[in-house]
Amino acid sequence: MTPLIEALRTVLGADAVLEAAQIATRASSYWDPTPMRAAALVRPRSTAEVSTALRLCQERGQAVVTHGGLTGCVEGATTDETVLVLSLERMTRIEEIDPIGRTATVEAGVVLQRLQEAATEQGLLYPVDLGARGSCTIGGNVATNAGGINVIRHGMTRQRVLGLEAVLADGTIVSSMNRMLKNNAGYDLKQLFIGSEGTLGVVTRVVVRLEEAPISRNSALIALESFEAVTGMLKRVQRGLGAQLNAYEVMWGDHYRAVTVPGAHRAPLDRGHAFYVMLETEGAQPEADGAAFIGVMQQALEDGTVIDAVIAKSDSERAELWKIREDFTELYRTPPVFLYDVSLPIRDMQAYVTDVLARLGARWPKGFCQVMGHIGDGNLHLFVHPGVDDPTLHAQSDEDVYGALIPFGGSISAEHGIGTEKRGYLSISRSAEEIALMRTLKRSLDPKNLLNPAKVL
Amino acid sequence: MTPLIEALRTVLGADAVLEAAQIATRASSYWDPTPMRAAALVRPRSTAEVSTALRLCQERGQAVVTHGGLTGCVEGATTDETVLVLSLERMTRIEEIDPIGRTATVEAGVVLQRLQEAATEQGLLYPVDLGARGSCTIGGNVATNAGGINVIRHGMTRQRVLGLEAVLADGTIVSSMNRMLKNNAGYDLKQLFIGSEGTLGVVTRVVVRLEEAPISRNSALIALESFEAVTGMLKRVQRGLGAQLNAYEVMWGDHYRAVTVPGAHRAPLDRGHAFYVMLETEGAQPEADGAAFIGVMQQALEDGTVIDAVIAKSDSERAELWKIREDFTELYRTPPVFLYDVSLPIRDMQAYVTDVLARLGARWPKGFCQVMGHIGDGNLHLFVHPGVDDPTLHAQSDEDVYGALIPFGGSISAEHGIGTEKRGYLSISRSAEEIALMRTLKRSLDPKNLLNPAKVL
Incomplete structure (x- = not known):
């Protein structure tokens, strides 16, 4: 390994390459606090540097594991002493946000929440959202085709990616930084890299599609007594509120009871029901949207589809409701x-x-x-x-x-x-x-x- | 060729194989009335028969061109005497429509409009729509990743495909008939076949995602004097009407004037403007949606972004407006x-x-x-x-x-x-x-x- 480390140091700079002792000061992942193991960890600053690193590894038959935020759930980034880690932690530039084309161009190491916030600042929305928003990276989201809580409306990461740049195992840079919604010029190569978990190439830069930021938002937690009521209510909300529904998150009764045990989250609805659904709509007409949302809720309460409901009346009430759905602390006791x-x-x-x-x-x-x-x-x-x-x-x-x-x-x-x-x-x-x-x-x-x-x- | 034709006849039945003389009674394509040329045309009735045909062709090194509706615009299905045509014209079954999961499972030869109508009958919507709806097939739509007029909201065909079945060149059947919105179990193989124009495999069956049918619809043709006004109005509509916008089709002035020459379509707006936009929203709350639509229009007329507008007040008025955008007859004179x-x-x-x-x-x-x-x-x-x-x-x-x-x-x-x-x-x-x-x-x-x-x- 040493000749490879020497070569990487020479071309990428000494501070770009960490050796085993330094690597061991890091945790293996969000889920695994044991020290990280690897022959070396390389921190390139650009696609060109990723290419250089991969070419050197290819020449020497060196296996490479790419690291993003390390919050994946399936041990997709595990390492041992034989592999080289390619960490994109120094590729964190938001290169451009285009408010007319509604696109963002970012390096793969950008943390999801940073992109969300940068979009919000421009009156736009990057709608992929998940619990690990504060640590996961766009590159990791792309490599794993991340889903999350808004898929029902906005799709998984695959549907947000317009273009990307990837480096193949031999160092070849395949740059497909398309910014258009439509591009049928030959095979859609980016699809190969999305969701292939770093096994077919290393994603280094990404163009994603943004949306106009929503102006109205309505959130509720509802209780229901049967699975038929859960799917019936889903259909009713999608019919009655059109494309506004962006989350419909169901908890079976035992789940709700586990996260609202005394001392954990306050239970805003009685704990004895069969199902609980956290639902949310986003729209552009605050008054009309609110009235429509309440209308659908009232009708469902009146005909018994929904047994009980609490509608968030402020951002803090909304945040409280979401915590019940998103905080798994109690489940891991x-x-x-x-x-x-x-x-x-x-x-x-x-x-x-x-x-x-x-x-x-x-x-x-x-x-x-x-x-x-x-x-x-x-x-x-x-x-x-x-x-x-x-x-x-x-x-x-x-x-x-x-x-x-x-x-x-x-x-x-x-x-x-x-x-x-x-x-x-x-x-x-x-x-x-x-x-x-x-x-x-x-x-x-x-x-x-x-x-x-x-x-x- | 004759031994191959004999073999195909034996395994698929005599009526499954047309020879050159019969083939010549067909036009080359929608755009090209000259007689179709091919060594043979095979009409399989199932994926298994497609597999059999391709295996026989593979053994003999026979080139194959797959045919759907023949309304593509880039000569993607052209043939000559050396190739065998694989026509999916007998694979036209709508196998299932699932109103809870909102999916349709169809054979590749189903014509787009038939799927649209079958979805409508169940209170659902298949939103891919384009001028060739009456002739193009789902298989062709998938093979070319068809777009059309509703992409801004509902995506191209790629975004509607949940699963598919394809036959590789050697006859291997790759069945990925996923019906779920989310499936990250390994590489997303269907992406290979979508948009690769029949060069990587033959798509034989498809699962597509449907939507709840819209309840309200608002359509207008508007006139604007600058491209800045066109993009400004697009942004305003997307902000003000949220996710409801499903078409925003722009005609430069010369286009509008060409399709509304005296004797062609009646011009509902003065013919002297720089730009014309056909826009349409779909929602679920008829009164509120109509009011919001009119509100955005009025504001744009008052501040001069939009110079003139005609709003469709009936389905027939809407159809008249769409004809101006969709009928290219005058352009081909x-x-x-x-x-x-x-x-x-x-x-x-x-x-x-x-x-x-x-x-x-x-x-x-x-x-x-x-x-x-x-x-x-x-x-x-x-x-x-x-x-x-x-x-x-x-x-x-x-x-x-x-x-x-x-x-x-x-x-x-x-x-x-x-x-x-x-x-x-x-x-x-x-x-x-x-x-x-x-x-x-x-x-x-x-x-x-x-x-x-x-x-x-």
Whole structure:
């Protein structure tokens, strides 16, 4: 390794390369406080420097793992002493915000929240939003096709990316910094890099689509007694409020009760209901939007679809409601906890959850499981607690959660990706032909298997 | 060829295979009435039959061109006596519409308008819409990533496709019939086939995302005197009416005057203005939406952004307004006409159009050029009339239209694709590295170069 480190130091500068001892002062990830392990960590300042680093690694057959905010959930950025870490922490420039074309051009290391704030300053909105907003980077969002709470209206990261620049394993820079909504000039190469978790190339710069900032916002937490009411209300809101709905986040009763135990969040609605939904609309006509929102709510309360509701009357009330949905602290009090991120057709969700809970209950009578989800997107998160402190139980939990998914044609990953954690289960959601084609792509773009090896495939 | 035809007849049935004489009774395309030429035309009834046909072609090194509705604009489906045509005209089943998940599952040969109507019957909307709706197929829409008039709100076809089934050159069926909004289980293989114009695989079945049908609709044709007013009004509408705007179609004055000459469409607005915009919103609250729409219009008329406006008061008035934008009959009265489909950042559009018109004017003093576009998408269409009846002038026209695009980083194809027509110009919009990566993909998926050869690349 030393000749490679020397070469990297020479071309990128001494401060661009950290060695094992310095690296060990960092945590492995947001979830794993053990010291980071790597042969070296390189901090390029530009796409050209990323290219140089990858070319040197290619020449020496050196494996490379790219690091963004390290808040991914599937061990997609894990390392050991044999790999070189390519950290984009010094590529944090917001290069341009175009208020007419409504685009932002940024380096991959920009933290999501910084982009959101920069857009807001221009009266615009970058609508991808998720709990890790303060740490995750745009490059990581692109590499994992991040989803989050506004997908129902604004799509996942893939739908926000207009252009990007990526560096291939051999150092080739593929610059596709398109700024237009429409561009059908040949294959849409950026799609290869979005969601491939750093295995096909390193994303260094990105052009994303912005929206006009909303002027009105209406938020409510509602209680319902059946899953039919949950999907019926979703349809009613989408019919009655058109495209304004940007979040419809469902918590099964046990989830709500877990995060509102005495001493945790105050429960704004009685804790005995079957389902709770956090919903939010954004629009441009404050008075009319508010009236329409209240109208839909009142009708649903009157006909019994919704049992109870609390509507946020201020930003702080809204923030309080969102904390109930976003703060998982209470769920992680008793380890181990196995977090899942599955998707399946909405109509099959209740049957699936019933089946999973029955399987887990039979396996671990003292265990429990919280369920919540971006339900309009077909996406559920499960927090499985076996009730026994033995992390080796993960595989058994996987068997139940993924096994129950098979009859519904569901996906083992809605938004978190595959990483290392789900690699062994890919065949549940993908056919042999699909996996073979993924391998063909990997071989074509990274024949030496140097980019984030042993992830995804 | 005969042994291959015999083999295809044996496995697919005699009526599945047409020979040259029968094929010649068909027109080459919507644009080209000359008889279609091909060694054979195969009409499979299922994905399995497509697979069988492609496997037989692969074994014999037979080139294959897939046909949908033949209304593409870039000669992407042209054939000669050496190729076998694979027509999906017998794969026209709408397999399922799921009103809860809001998805439709269809075979690739379904005509766009049929899917639109089937969705409407269920109170849903399939929002991809374009002039060729009555002839183009979903498979063709997917293969070309079709755009159209509602992209500003609902995205191009790529954004509507949740899943698809494709057959590779060697007959391998890659079935990725995902029905969920979110699925990050490995590489998103469907992206390879969307917009690759039949060169990487044959799309046989598709799952698309539907929306709730809109309840209110407001449409207007407005006149403006400057391009700044056009972009200013777009921003104002998007701020003031939020996500409701689903069409903002701009006609330069010459375009409007050409389609409203006496004897053609009645001109609902005076013919002397610089710009005309057809705009439309869709929402869910008829009274409030109508009031908001009128409010934005009135304000724009009062402060002079908009000079004149006509608001549709009935479906038939709306249809009349749309005809002005969609009916190109008048533009094709004097051949030759060269149609373009470029995209570039909105802020650069006026400078680009000024430059193109100056170049064309200098070249052909008796020529003229109409310009219109899906401007919110950064997409312009140009109709170039050299004023001299010589179709060989196309290349000179290309030089001006594409040459002027280079300084703005524009694309030679916003939504029509590359096909045969723009193949020689791909390097204007794509770097050498991008084209090399496209070739890598082509070689990996179709090593014998049998799928729609000599198209795109």
